[in-house]
Amino acid sequence: MARPPPDPVFTLRGSAASVNTLHFHCAEAGLPLLYSGTGKGLVHVWNLNTRRAESILDGHSGASVIWVSTVRSTNTFLSHGRDMRVCLWDLHEGRSTVAHSLHTGSVGFCQCCLLEADGSKTLLALPAENMEEIKVMELASRTLTCSLIPDDKHGMLMCMKMWQTDAGPLLCAGYEDGSLVIWDVSYRRPVSCLKVHPEPAMCLDFDVGKQKGISGSSDNILCSWMLDGQQNLQIQDSVPLTNPGVAHLCVRGDGKIVAAAGWDGSVRIFSWKRLKPLAVLQHHKDLVHSVAFSDHLEPSKRLMAAGSKDQRISLWSIYTES
Incomplete structure (x- = not known):
């Protein structure tokens, strides 16, 4: 018989809006950071050790955030919102400011x-x-x-x-x-x-x-x-x-x-x-x-995240054998 599907390792709550997009950032040893963009225009930066948002970025004037990513070589963070802007963030040394923005028109x-x-x-x-x-x-x-x-x-x-x-x-x-x-x-x-x-x-x-x-x-x-x-x-x-x-x-x-x-x-x-x-x-x-x-x-520490309209993010450990 096939094994039943697993339960999530844990669930992140506190987005207070639809979770539209997710991005892992594996910069250091240990668990990665997880970025999430929400329907209310906020980006949450989740610490997966404490399972809490260690910072919340507000740069899209309440417009839904539909994409987030990081540039590995420069540690730049980007967010794309339905305010027709892509924000480039300066997150160095605890800062949380928009350094530049690009107009998409879309x-x-x-x-x-x-x-x-x-x-x-x-x-x-x-x-x-x-x-x-x-x-x-x-x-x-x-x-x-x-x-x-x-x-x-x-x-x-x-x-x-x-x-x-x-x-x-x-x-x-x-x-x-x-x-x-x-x-x-x-x-x-x-x-x-x-x-x-x-x-x-x-x-x-x-x-x-x-x-x-x-x-x-x-x-x-x-x-x-x-x-x-x-x-x-x-x-x-x-x-x-x-x-x-x-x-x-x-x-x-x-x-x-x-x-x-x-x-x-x-x-x-x-x-x-x-x-x-x-x-x-x-x-x-x-x-x-x-x-x-x-x-x-380390394959055993790989995670999968899923973000939903139900305002939750589920974290899973599945098929981690190398």
Whole structure:
């Protein structure tokens, strides 16, 4: 018999609003920090040893925070809100001030994405006022590198992910018509396009090592896809879900499992190799907006976090064997 799904290790309460986005920051030994962005415009910085928020950042004037991230090389923290701003925070020596902000012009729900490649400039891709457009900026100088607008009409930009290759950065964007487009950022041109979903592509993630990605939609199908040697998209596998709607996807750093945040309040865990269903984690009482994995060097200490509209964050220790 299959083992029953586990319970969370613990649950963080105190957000007082929908938890929209999560990000682990593993800077030092011990448990990482966990950043969460809420529907009331606040960012909580959670100390997982005390299981309390050690600071609360308020920079988006009450507008929902939809993405948070850190730049490892400079220890910069970024937050993206529905006030059409990306805030760059100075958190050094206990400070909690917005050092700079970038105007996006976007009123959609597409999250920014960050590319921090070794020896290269850190790039930030953000949705723009034109709902199909992606702007890519060099973060340190805050200068525009390029603007990516598809020739064909795919509708609103919904999600994106950027990664580094030997030939330069690539970006996969998901659009309202269910299409995925692979962009060559250096040459500012699309290199591949494939309609993967009949409904809008709500979320995606990409495994650089395996040249394989996964995307979810408002329908009840998860799709994995590959990039061939010519960077062409090819659908690999699909798996049906009991209930429709996937808000977020995250492939764990070791390439063993992938987590899907469901509109039905469940987090579904699949093997990344063949999309075999492994567990359904049913803890939250409302839609799960975000899932994130810590990248702790010791497998036994890896955690997964899930943030929900029910204002709670659950922490899980699952499939931690190396």
